[in-house]
Amino acid sequence: MNFRKSLFALLLLALTLAPRLAALDAFVTLDEPFWLSVGANYYYALGQRELENTVYEYHPAVTTMSFIAAAFLADFPEYRGLGQGYFDVDKEKFDPFLIEHGHDPLRLLYLSRLFQVWTIALLALSIFHFFSLFWGTEKAFLAAGFISSAPYFLGHSRLLSHEALVAFLVLASILGLFAYLEYKPKGRYLFFSAAAAALAQLTKSSAMAMFPVIGLILAVDVFEKAGERGFKAALFSRLKILGVWLAALCFVYFIVWPGMWVAPGKMLYEVYGNAFSYAFQGARLQVTQELKPSAFSLDAAGSTVALFVESLAWRATPLTWAGLPLAVVFLFQPGSAALKKLNFYFLLNAAAFILLFSLARGRNSPHYIMASHVSVDAIAALGWASLLGFLETKWASFRAAPAAGFAALLAGLQLSAAAAFFPYYYTYYNPLWAAAAGKPYASDYGEGFEKAAAYLAQKPDAKSITVFAFRARGAFSYFFPGRTIIFNPLFVEEPQMESVFERLRQSDYLVVNDAFAPRTSRTALFAGELKKTPPEHSIYIEGVSPIHIFRVADLPPSFYRALSEEEIP
Numbered sequence: 003m004n005f006r007k008s009l010f011a012l013l014l015l016a017l018t019l020a021p022r023l024a025a026l027d028a029f030v031t032l033d034e035p036f037w038l039s040v041g042a043n044y045y046y047a048l049g050q051r052e053l054e055n056t057v058y059e060y061h062p063a064v065t066t067m068s069f070i071a072a073a074f075l076a077d078f079p080e081y082r083g084l085g086q087g088y089f090d091v092d093k094e095k096f097d098p099f100l101i102e103h104g105h106d107p108l109r110l111l112y113l114s115r116l117f118q119v120w121t122i123a124l125l126a127l128s129i130f131h132f133f134s135l136f137w138g139t140e141k142a143f144l145a146a147g148f149i150s151s152a153p154y155f156l157g158h159s160r161l162l163s164h165e166a167l168v169a170f171l172v173l174a175s176i177l178g179l180f181a182y183l184e185y186k187p188k189g190r191y192l193f194f195s196a197a198a199a200a201l202a203q204l205t206k207s208s209a210m211a212m213f214p215v216i217g218l219i220l221a222v223d224v225f226e227k228a229g230e231r232g233f234k235a236a237l238f239s240r241l242k243i244l245g246v247w248l249a250a251l252c253f254v255y256f257i258v259w260p261g262m263w264v265a266p267g268k269m270l271y272e273v274y275g276n277a278f279s280y281a282f283q284g285a286r287l288q289v290t291q292e293l294k295p296s297a298f299s300l301d302a303a304g305s306t307v308a309l310f311v312e313s314l315a316w317r318a319t320p321l322t323w324a325g326l327p328l329a330v331v332f333l334f335q336p337g338s339a340a341l342k343k344l345n346f347y348f349l350l351n352a353a354a355f356i357l358l359f360s361l362a363r364g365r366n367s368p369h370y371i372m373a374s375h376v377s378v379d380a381i382a383a384l385g386w387a388s389l390l391g392f393l394e395t396k397w398a399s400f401r402a403a404p405a406a407g408f409a410a411l412l413a414g415l416q417l418s419a420a421a422a423f424f425p426y427y428y429t430y431y432n433p434l435w436a437a438a439a440g441k442p443y444a445s446d447y448g449e450g451f452e453k454a455a456a457y458l459a460q461k462p463d464a465k466s467i468t469v470f471a472f473r474a475r476g477a478f479s480y481f482f483p484g485r486t487i488i489f490n491p492l493f494v495e496e497p498q499m500e501s502v503f504e505r506l507r508q509s510d511y512l513v514v515n516d517a518f519a520p521r522t523s524r525t526a527l528f529a530g531e532l533k534k535t536p537p538e539h540s541i542y543i544e545g546v547s548p549i550h551i552f553r554v555a556d557l558p559p560s561f562y563r564a565l566s567e568e569e570i571p
Contacts, residue, residue: 007134010143010406014130017413018123018150022160025425026119027112032448034162035476037063038111039089039096041070042081048260049082056261057269060276064204064259066118066164073113078105094488097479108480114162122159125170126150128194132177133387135185136340140405141387147413148325148383149173153420154317154375157428164206165372171202172212172373173380176347179216179247183223184340192243196250203251204258207277211354211373215347220244222343306360313368314352314378316431316443319419321412323432325382332388341388345381352377369428386412422544429545442545446517448477449546454513455481457539457551470509470554472518489514494524499565509554511538517547531564532557 040058044067047055058067074081078100089096097107126146133142150156159166178195182188199216202209220240227236256262261269333342352374359370390408394401420427431443451471455478461467467484472491479486487509493502506512512532519529535557537550 007139010139011127011130013410014126014143014147014150015123017147017417018126019119021151021156021417021420021427022119022122023116026115026160027108028425029450029452030108030111030448030476030480031161031163032473032477034111035097035107035480037066037162038070038107038114038476041067041114042074042096043088044068045071045074046082046086046088053260053263054265054268055088056259057272060273061164061206062204062259062269062273063164063206065121065167065201066114066162066205068258069117069121069162070110070114072117073110076113077110078103081105094475097475106480107476111162111476111480115160118162118167119160122150122166122170125174125198128174129170129177132174132181135181136338137387137391140409141390143406144390144409144412145380145383145387147409148321148386148416149376149379151413151417151420152319152322152375152379153423153427153430154369155372155379156417156420157423157426157430158369158372161428163369165369168202168205168209169373169376171198171205172209172351173376175199175202175212176215176219176351179219180340180344180347182243183219184343192247193250196247197254199247200251200254201258204255207273208355208358208370209373211358212351214354215351216247217244218350219347306366307356309366310356310360310368310371310374313371314375316435317368317375318378318382318432319416319430320432320434321386321416321419322379322382325385326378327385328389329381329385332385332392335388335392337388337391341384345384348377348380348384352381426543426546431545444517444547445545446515446547448473450515450541450543450549451477451513452481453541453543454478454539454549454551457541458511458513459483467511468509469511469513470505471513472515474513478513491518491521491525494528494565495522502565503562506554506557512552512554512557513549514552515547515549528565531561534558535561 040063044056044058047053048071056064056067081103084103086099089099100107100110126149129149130142130146133145137145150159155166155169159170175195175198178191178198182191182195185191199209199212202212220243224233224236224240227239230236231239256266259269329345333345352371355371355373355377359366390405393408394405420430423430426445426447426449428447429445429449436442451473454471458464458467458469459482465483468487469478469482469484470487470489471478472489474486474488479488487505489505489512493499493505514529514532516529519526532550532552535552537552538556539551541549541551
């Protein structure tokens, strides 16, 4: 690697790490405490040599759980030998166990996030390298920096979650195979592509959506090489490459996942059996008991595709949307055939993930198609890189320093779009779409509950205060020194209302956000009655559901009476 390329690689590393490391322990989202306890079970299984227990259903989340295991190894290595067994991830015993043994769950979460952030940064460097093989240092920096700085991806890439890692692994895998076929058939490129695909599969089984893209890349190459060698020879050659790629994928998949060493059948059944059961029937095998493809339906696919496309529109920055028409324009200009093919492959990748989650039954959260977001950003980045190449061709004086400045400016502007949403970058929404809609794109992933915890932590003798909180585990409890009682919306459904009253009697404060209200008629009633009492304090964050803090002593008798007596239509 030459000096200029090394300098840009260091700049990209700084651009990737700085926004991700800033305030990395300042907040917690809803799913992260769950994954922390799952990862603790994974670490415990490794410590007990019970490798058959290193599986979690269809995800399989091996990479995520490995980050958590590394965090335990760094901060709480003796956890594996205390004999506590496996914690039921649906019960609230795990966090108290950590605290009783002198370890902060937030510290373990921070370390787990840190390992993932560094992995994302290394993948950004690999993406930069592959781009540089075709378009030079400046344009490669622009593309890699632009993609990694997109606010929605940036935000998710610093959470203990699967989607951002899957998206970057898939992108890196596609580029690795593309470099092997289009630039130079180096074995390390092919192995890297297969290894990245294996790690994507070990992160979440939905990464299988990338396989049609891999197949198309090889198929296109067959037809391009057919003129040189004949169709049969070209087909045989590319089938051999596919075989080597799949063999390397299986090798990495087997080596990285300890469960595959002792019970490969069980591991694959848990992952892909549950994955297809969830896709076909909307529930895991432990619920459905068997796989019934006949239950599969396409009825809701169209509306789900529309929702995902809407999500893409809201979460992409104005720079991304400006880059897309540039990419289309340069498709019709004389130039790199490799660039044109990559645009098409990225478009197919975006469509494949949208289609997969549109056809699958069950939840369809917008971040599930993170690979689609990253692919769209990649197309836009190639559009801007093509503009840079055009300017370099048009004016020789635009090369060197001006080109570097243009690349750095575009990557910096993309990153600046996230600044207003710090530290919750993933709540980003395009201001132009918000202006057109007349409202922001609301988020509700636990944002701001740490601010409610900080407010109550300033109370005198805060350690003796008990809080009944919605979004409580992690998002609130990791930041509050007193006792936290988790408020599940199901508690307000009949005949459990009395349990809500009992929990309120034990509590000094009630903390809820506006996302609590629209869930059911009972929660709507609860929220409606609660609005009749002024909160002691409210927290407002742009694009996030407002959070309200009530003193339980201020709730009037009419509040309890309405909830226990009013009929629900």
